[in-house]
Amino acid sequence: xxxSCNPRHFSRLNRRGFLSVGALAGAGLTLPNLLxxxxxxxxxxDYKNFEGTAKSIIHIFLxxxxxxxxxxxxxxxxxxxxxxxxxxxATKISGEYFGETLAKTADVxxxxxxxxxxxxxxxxxxxxxxxxxxxxxxxPALVFPSIGSVVSHEYGPRNNxxxxxxxxxxxxxxAGSGYLSSAFAPFSLGSDPASNGYKxxxxxxxxxVDDSRFATRRNALDAVNAHFQKKEKSDDLKAMDTFYDRxxxxxxxxxxxxAFDLEKExxxxxxxxxxxxxxxxxxxxxxxxxxxxxxxxxTYGGWDMHNQIVGGFKNQMPAFDQAFAMLIKDLEQTGLLxxxxxxxxxxxxxxxxxxxxxxxxxxxxxxxxxxxxxxxKAGYIHGSSNSTASEPEEKAMGPEDLFTTAYHCLGIVADKxxxxxxxxxxxxxxxGSVVKEILA
Numbered sequence: 001x002x003x004s005c006n007p008r009h010f011s012r013l014n015r016r017g018f019l020s021v022g023a024l025a026g027a028g029l030t031l032p033n034l035l036x037x038x039x040x041x042x043x044x045x046d047y048k049n050f051e052g053t054a055k056s057i058i059h060i061f062l063x064x065x066x067x068x069x070x071x072x073x074x075x076x077x078x079x080x081x082x083x084x085x086x087x088x089x090a091t092k093i094s095g096e097y098f099g100e101t102l103a104k105t106a107d108v109x110x111x112x113x114x115x116x117x118x119x120x121x122x123x124x125x126x127x128x129x130x131x132x133x134x135x136x137x138x139x140p141a142l143v144f145p146s147i148g149s150v151v152s153h154e155y156g157p158r159n160n161x162x163x164x165x166x167x168x169x170x171x172x173x174x175a176g177s178g179y180l181s182s183a184f185a186p187f188s189l190g191s192d193p194a195s196n197g198y199k200x201x202x203x204x205x206x207x208x209v210d211d212s213r214f215a216t217r218r219n220a221l222d223a224v225n226a227h228f229q230k231k232e233k234s235d236d237l238k239a240m241d242t243f244y245d246r247x248x249x250x251x252x253x254x255x256x257x258x259a260f261d262l263e264k265e266x267x268x269x270x271x272x273x274x275x276x277x278x279x280x281x282x283x284x285x286x287x288x289x290x291x292x293x294x295x296x297x298x299t300y301g302g303w304d305m306h307n308q309i310v311g312g313f314k315n316q317m318p319a320f321d322q323a324f325a326m327l328i329k330d331l332e333q334t335g336l337l338x339x340x341x342x343x344x345x346x347x348x349x350x351x352x353x354x355x356x357x358x359x360x361x362x363x364x365x366x367x368x369x370x371x372x373x374x375x376x377k378a379g380y381i382h383g384s385s386n387s388t389a390s391e392p393e394e395k396a397m398g399p400e401d402l403f404t405t406a407y408h409c410l411g412i413v414a415d416k417x418x419x420x421x422x423x424x425x426x427x428x429x430x431x432g433s434v435v436k437e438i439l440a
């Protein structure tokens with residue numbers, strides 16, 4: 001809980017006490033905590049955000065560590081113990097192949113930028129995940145903010161929508177706000193958009209409360225606010241007013257509410273994405289960035305395939321393949337692809353050799369990340385792994401470079417300093433470079 005929200009800082013009957021006795025019962029009181037945006041931005045020092053090529057990001061995270069050999073970096077000429085049993089499919093990039101379960105994605109490869117030389121040194125899931133959400137190696141001294149929280153901090157909300165949304169929920173602790181205020185944490189749906197009866201937590205008015213009654217309660221809260229502001233002359237109270245204003249804006253704005261409603265999509269579009277977990281999540285991500293959300297994070301599947309990797313891919317990848325290919329086509333057809341950076345990542349790759357359980361184990365030394373839109377080159381393979389996919393062969397690229405480049409596309413200077421607790425200036429990303437070769 002932030003200092004400005006601590007009830008001990010208010011005398012006797014405080015605004016939170018007023019709310020808790022039912023003035024806005026059921027109207028989404030957790031929502032303001034997710035939507036609070038601090039009034040003062042970090043000291044810009046010598047840095048100012050500039051006009052980027054991307055207005056939004058869709059970050060698709062495949063948790064568990066997806067095998068690059070069975071997906072975006074197959075090795076058809078390697079010995080069987082390295083290449084595995086799966087076949088390959090030709091892509092629209094001349095001479096390049098993806099794994100056989102990515103046939104639809106292969107057909108939109110001319111819109112993609114595939115980085116085959118990602119590398120870091122963290123073989124544990126938690127540490128690798130930290131790298132791929134923050135651009136930093138984990139530190140015992142400091143929790144770093146995710147890219148979504150940094151974007152939220154730098155730009156704030158747009159069109160009455162939260163700047164950072166996780167589908168369906170915040171997937172791990174490293175997707176949060178780190179040393180930044182919890183005001184910049186993600187807004188989570190609370191339920192899976194693919195589930196029956198899907199409904200976004202905190203977004204609907206409670207039973208028995210119509211728009212008129214909601215407005216009356218809002219006016220009542222305004223009166224309480226005015227009383228405490230006059231009495232205490234507190235800037236914290238004024239800041240909280242703004243936080244609640246944003247929450248009310250989301251709840252009371254029909255276009256904002258409808259951004260989360262998949263039922264507004266034509267049946268043929270829903271069918272094209274797939275009426276399953278991957279399809280619903282990616283379609284909702286498109287709706288959200290189209291409506292104004294700055295960064296959407298979604299997760300799909302479980303890719304920690306130490307056993308039976310062929311069966312695992314054939315079970316999980318077809319739904320991803322259909323939904324991801326449709327997402328790229330849909331963004332292009334709606335004109336959003338040029339201003340939306342799509343990133344597909346995982347915490348690391350898998351071992352070069354198939355193990356004794358017909359799977360692959362953790363391997364951070366080389367793996368793949370896929371980008372599209374938002375100012376990156378289309379139909380481009382950046383870097384390579386060696387013949388057995390065991391290490392980068394050329395143009396090795398670390399998480400700090402990936403994130404510095406992504407921030408560049410967004411118009412954020414990655415070595416700008418933000419203030420951590422104790423008034424410590426910390427760079428958004430430390431030591432990364434903008435990889436100009438992947439930019440359009």
